[in-house]
Amino acid sequence: NAGVTQTPKFRVLKTGQSMTLLCAQDMNHEYMYWYRQDPGMGLRLIHYSVGEGTTAKGEVPDGYNVSRLKKQNFLLGLESAAPSQTSVYFCASSSHYEQYFGPGTRLTVT
Amino acid sequence: RKEVEQDPGPFNVPEGATVAFNCTYSNSASQSFFWYRQDCRKEPKLLMSVYSSGNEDGRFTAQLNRASQYISLLIRDSKLSDSATYLCVVPNAGGTSYGKLTFGQGTILTVHP
Numbered sequence: 167n168a169g170v171t172q173t174p175k176f177r178v179l180k181t182g183q184s185m186t187l188l189c190a191q192d193m194n195h196e197y198m199y200w201y202r203q204d205p206g207m208g209l210r211l212i213h214y215s216v217g218e219g220t221t222a223k224g225e226v227p228d229g230y231n232v233s234r235l236k237k238q239n240f241l242l243g244l245e246s247a248a249p250s251q252t253s254v255y256f257c258a259s260s261s262h263y264e265q266y267f268g269p270g271t272r273l274t275v276t
Numbered sequence: 277r278k279e280v281e282q283d284p285g286p287f288n289v290p291e292g293a294t295v296a297f298n299c300t301y302s303n304s305a306s307q308s309f310f311w312y313r314q315d316c317r318k319e320p321k322l323l324m325s326v327y328s329s330g331n332e333d334g335r336f337t338a339q340l341n342r343a344s345q346y347i348s349l350l351i352r353d354s355k356l357s358d359s360a361t362y363l364c365v366v367p368n369a370g371g372t373s374y375g376k377l378t379f380g381q382g383t384i385l386t387v388h389p
Contacts, residue, residue: 199376206284208381209320209363224376256319263308263367265377267319 168192170268172257178274179247187242187271189257197260198240199224200232202253203270209256215240247275278302280366282380289387293354297383299364300346309347310365311338314382320363324349354387361385 170191179185189198200212211224213232221232229251231243240259244251252275258265282299289295301309308327312320324331326347330339337350351358364380 206381209379211376214376263310263377264322264325267321269319 170257170259170266172255172268172271174271175269176272178276179244180276181248183247184243184245185247185273186244187255187257187273189240189242189259189268190238191240191257191259191266192238193259193261193266194237195259195261195266196237197265198234199258199260199265200230200240200242201256201258202226202251203256204253212242212255247273249275251275279378280364280380282364282383284381284383286384286386289354289385291354291356291387291389293387294350294352295354295385296348296350297362297364297385298346298348299380300344301364301366302345303366304342304345306366308367309338309340310367310377311336311347311349312363312365312379314361314363316360320379323362351385354385356387356389359385359387 173188196217199214201209203209210226212230213224215221215234218237233241255271257268279302310325311323313323314320324338326338326340335352339348361382361384363382365377
């Protein structure tokens with residue numbers, strides 16, 4: 167049972183490049199979330215999904231897009247990366263309030 | 277008032293010490309609360325849930341004071357392995373939808389020999 171997995175684990179992008187982060191969960195959870203974590207800022211919700219085919223904006227959605235075409239997958243896209251998007255990105259899933267997190271993706275934008 | 281607020285610390289304590297962290301929240305309608313633990317460069321993991329006045333699990337005790345809108349986490353007989361960041365988490369802290377959590381900034385604990 168893998169739980170929540172994220173790919174890639176590390177990535178360096180140049181300003182203006184695009185990329186997609188993939189999150190997969192095998193717990194059949196309805197809810198999935200993308201967070202970013204920055205020093206001194208805590209975890210901030212970017213986008214979330216309450217079920218397959220649905221997405222909604224969180225606290226800091228600008229510059230990101232998401233898709234949930236399959237229940238087990240939640241994709242986070244950066245269309246034109248900016249240095250301000252340098253962060254650690256965590257995906258999580260839940261069936262109720264307890265959220266299970268993936269190991270994170272460390273993204274650096276130069 | 278911030279939705280969820282914690283003292284960031286750091287707390288530096290010797291092994292065997294008792295240490296307590298507090299967390300305040302703004303939404304008086306919140307019914308359940310959580311403490312997550314996050315090790316350095318790792319993902320957050322659930323430590324304890326608090327649904328009524330409190331919860332105890334071994335050396336860890338979480339208490340809830342609804343009147344004053346704060347949650348506390350007490351760690352007794354601290355171990356070196358307790359060194360981590362402790363995140364206070366409140367569901368629907370901003371009055372938003374089911375399943376969303378609001379995380380505090382975290383309290384850093386370092387236990388030294």
